[in-house]
Amino acid sequence: MLKKTHAVQFKGTVERQSEAIEQVDNPGDVSLVERGAPRSLVMRCPDGCGDILTVNLDRRAGPAWRLYQREGGLTLFPSVWRDTGCGAHFIVWDNVIHWTNDAWILRRNSSLERAVEGRLTDELASFVDIAAAVDEVPWSVLDACRSLVKSGIAVEGTGAERSSFRLASDSVQTSRARKRHW
Template sequence: MAIRCPDGCGEIISVNLDPRTGPAWRLFERAGAVTLYPSVWRETGCEAHFILWRDDLIWCDGLESPRWKDDELKRRVRSILPPRGAAHKHFEELAVQIDGIPWEVLWACNSLVADGVASSSVKGSRFGLAPDAPPTKSSIVDRRA
């Protein structure tokens, strides 16, 4: 895949989508929009660093945040988070488990951490249920059965 650098330098960036040739980006097409994962980071020239998410450009300069809100995805992610005391899972692994876009699963995990439902480890890339999180419906045992 070839894209013109969005910072205005005019250079063409080659994005490898073929994992057989080495490290590769993954392309997600959902609802007619394109997402690339991971971010694109030019280590030479203009050194642009950005995320292409659902046809939107998000600069990775810390000044911009995505316009993302998806309570249904948060519910789905919460339902697959490792239980208290179990090893945390990387958000990419969680995304594969629910066929989600990794960026969105990461944002859902971070939102769950902010809500006090999840905890994170390893520089905010691995997640599990928080020790004091209320149980999910799927983890409640019906003792009347």
């Protein structure tokens, strides 16, 4: 068994899955298979079990993850949850592996928090929908939403509405007043 990792190491872009498999030697190594458009991400399981994972990125081939390649690094959405093998469950966000059983780390981004706050109302909205509205990585928006909750500006839903957010009751009035003055 190899050692579990918390980092993604991008090994490059290739045209064939067999080429990608040759590039991923260590836990967290990833290679992008692209033929005209991103097709899949081949990854050595970051849990250290040694398995090769193939993450579908092509919606034409069935349910697919979204790949974001931005300044901060590579991000996958949603999380990867293996229902076979080692059973690993993790998030890939800006080249970092976040294990779902670890505590969520807030990464304060005040400009994103302002953009998210501007989208919140007194009705619950999914962080995924908010991310689409502000053209941002969903994990970053979830982080911003949870930061707003910690600041008392927003409230997170419970039960089936977990990961959906709305303005806190006292923030609704403040937000409406601000919008009237704009």
